[in-house]
Amino acid sequence: MNLALSAEKKERLAQRNILLFVIGKFISLSGASIYSFVIGLYILKVTGLGTSFALALVCASLPRILFGPIAGTIADKVNRKMIIIVSEVTSGLLMVFILIYGHFFGLPLVLLYLSEAILAITSTFFSVTASSTLASMAGEHNIQKAGSLNQSASSLAGIVGPLIAGILYAFLPIDLIVLLTAITFFGAGIIEYFIKFNLFENKSATVQKERFFHSLAxxxxxxxxxxxxxxxxxxxxxxxxxxxxxxxxxxxxxxxxxxxxxxxxxxxxxxxxxxxxxxxxxxxxxxxxxxxxxxxxxxxxxxxxxxxxxxxxxxxxxxxxxxxxxxxxxxxxxxxxxxxxxxxxxxxxxxxxxxxxxxxxxxxxxxxxxxxxxxxxxxxxxxxxxxxxxxxxxxxxxxxxxxxxxxxxxxxxxxxxxxxxx
Structure with missing residues (x-):
């Protein structure tokens, strides 16, 4: 009977994990989408050059190529919950830095390009780690549900993010928009803190310690x-x-x-x-x-x-x-x-x-x-x-x-x- 109750409680926690994960990911991706959309429009407005906009796209995509294997290797060696929370907090702190720097010194293009690259790095660590933790967070029997809702959060953020960004860019100064994106990252991190990422992890399994490049190989x-x-x-x-x-x-x-x-x-x-x-x-x-x-x-x-x-x-x-x-x-x-x-x-x-x-x-x-x-x-x-x-x-x-x-x-x-x- 106790085992049945334990399994029932575990299932309730799994459903709670999935809900918190989807909400947190939606908020985080929406914030990233809003920032990238607004920064793209801002760069186009300031420079009027398509090449400047294209460079922003390169800065947002190149780190994903370089850091994907690194993020994956670290996700297998380090506490995955910590990686996800640190990714969110780092993104939020980046927004705060841009807000403060922009207030006192303006927003040079090099800073905006650098911010896109850093945001792409944190996003890579987040997405790789999140994908690798679905089974241990939701359980083998909930993989399809968790994976589908994971895709739903991404799709919904892809719809809502640019829509909200367009409205915000029309009515609010850019520093206030940056502040709002900082809040989304911190908010997502707080929500994800309450997820039990190792709910279905095999506690008896031992992870062999390897050097980083051996682990990657x-x-x-x-x-x-x-x-x-x-x-x-x-x-x-x-x-x-x-x-x-x-x-x-x-x-x-x-x-x-x-x-x-x-x-x-x-x-x-x-x-x-x-x-x-x-x-x-x-x-x-x-x-x-x-x-x-x-x-x-x-x-x-x-x-x-x-x-x-x-x-x-x-x-x-x-x-x-x-x-x-x-x-x-x-x-x-x-x-x-x-x-x-x-x-x-x-x-x-x-x-x-x-x-x-x-x-x-x-x-x-x-x-x-x-x-x-x-x-x-x-x-x-x-x-x-x-x-x-x-x-x-x-x-x-x-x-x-x-x-x-x-x-x-x-x-x-x-x-x-x-x-x-x-």
């Missing part, structure tokens, strides 16, 4: 020896490369080829996050699927079809603005939903097939691979758009996703440990 070696994880990482590499083409093609097609207004473009582009949010919420309510490879393959088949459909209106030369807006509102929403059909089971597979003491390094490598290839894809497909009609890019990327679904995923089999017992 051990993560690479484990990944290479695990056929499923290595195959998933290779797919993530090509997925992010070709999806970079979509991220370049959609703004070009909507703004340049089809002449969407800024309001229509903003609303339409937000539908990707809306679709992802709705899909992840639905998946969080469902029983975990035992055939995750099949689910991922079906998601890729759906995504490949939807991506190809992006190129239809510009190919046909459609000039009906109402039709085009309605078409892309629905289409981009479905694309966002299909991305979650792929991402969530991949995340669950990684969680289920990776030992707790290795999860930080594996998710760190995933973060690095995902971040590293995207800029190359953006550059190559951006150059491609200068030489071919824009509708060819969705056909190329959609065909690539179809190839992955038919040929790469068909060779994978799901290991027994990735399936739920019973």
């Amino acid at each position: 051990g993560g690479l070696r484990y990944l290479k020896e695990n056929n499923l994880l290595f195959s998933l990482l290779k797919m993530a590499f090509w997925i992010n490369f070709f999806f970079a083409g979509i991220n370049v093609a959609i703004p070009y097609i909507l703004n340049t080829t089809l002449n969407f207004s800024s309001q229509a473009y903003g609303t339409t582009a937000a539908m990707v996050s809306v679709g992802a949010l709705v899909s992840s919420l639905i998946i969080s309510r469902q029983k975990e699927h035992n055939q995750k490879i099949r689910m991922i393959r079906n998601g890729f088949l759906l995504l490949s079809l939807l991506v190809i459909l992006i190129g239809i209106p510009p190919m046909l030369g459609s000039d009906s603005s109402m039709f085009n807006i309605s078409y892309y509102l629905i289409l981009l929403g479905l694309i966002g939903a299909s991305i979650m059909i792929i991402n969530i089971p991949i995340m669950v597979l990684i969680q289920r097939t990776t030992p707790n003491e290795m999860r930080g390094r594996i998710f760190g490598l995933v973060e690095t691979i995902s971040a590293a290839i995207a800029p190359l894809g953006m550059i190559l497909f951006g150059l491609l758009l200068d030489y071919i009609p824009s509708f060819y890019v969705p056909y190329i990327t959609g065909g690539a996703f179809l190839f992955i679904a038919v040929f790469s995923l068909s060779k994978l089999s799901e290991p027994a440990e990735a399936k739920l017992a019973g």
Whole structure:
């Protein structure tokens, strides 16, 4: 009876952990999104140069490539709760420093670029550690729910953050906006302090002490020896490369080829996050699927079809603005939903097939691979758009996703440990 009560109490704590984690992550990501959005607008206003804005994007993305494996290795060697709290507090203190420095000396561009880089580093440590701690925080049986709600928090922050940032930038001075973002980081840290991150951790397990670089090499070696994880990482590499083409093609097609207004473009582009949010919420309510490879393959088949459909209106030369807006509102929403059909089971597979003491390094490598290839894809497909009609890019990327679904995923089999017992 006591064991049953203990299990019941543990489950209540797991549900509390998930709720606190989702709220904390949403607040933290919203703060980061608001700051990056406002700083981007501020840099454009001050300089009027697209290259200055692009440099801010580089500062926000390059640290993710460099620090992903480092963050993962540290997450496997250090208390993960401490890493998450320190990441939030560091981000908050950074905002306070910018607020004070800006009040007395103004805001030089170099400081803004540096702040974007530091925020990207703390964000990398936060995201890698958070991903690696889901199983020990929520329990094996709640991985899909926790992972889905984790994606929901990211999607909702992607919708709400820029929306709030645009309103705040129109009505408030930048120093007050920076103060508000500092409050969001500190607030998220306070919420996450009350999460029991090691609720389902095996207390008897001993972590072998290794030197840092030996530990990092051990993560690479484990990944290479695990056929499923290595195959998933290779797919993530090509997925992010070709999806970079979509991220370049959609703004070009909507703004340049089809002449969407800024309001229509903003609303339409937000539908990707809306679709992802709705899909992840639905998946969080469902029983975990035992055939995750099949689910991922079906998601890729759906995504490949939807991506190809992006190129239809510009190919046909459609000039009906109402039709085009309605078409892309629905289409981009479905694309966002299909991305979650792929991402969530991949995340669950990684969680289920990776030992707790290795999860930080594996998710760190995933973060690095995902971040590293995207800029190359953006550059190559951006150059491609200068030489071919824009509708060819969705056909190329959609065909690539179809190839992955038919040929790469068909060779994978799901290991027994990735399936739920019973």
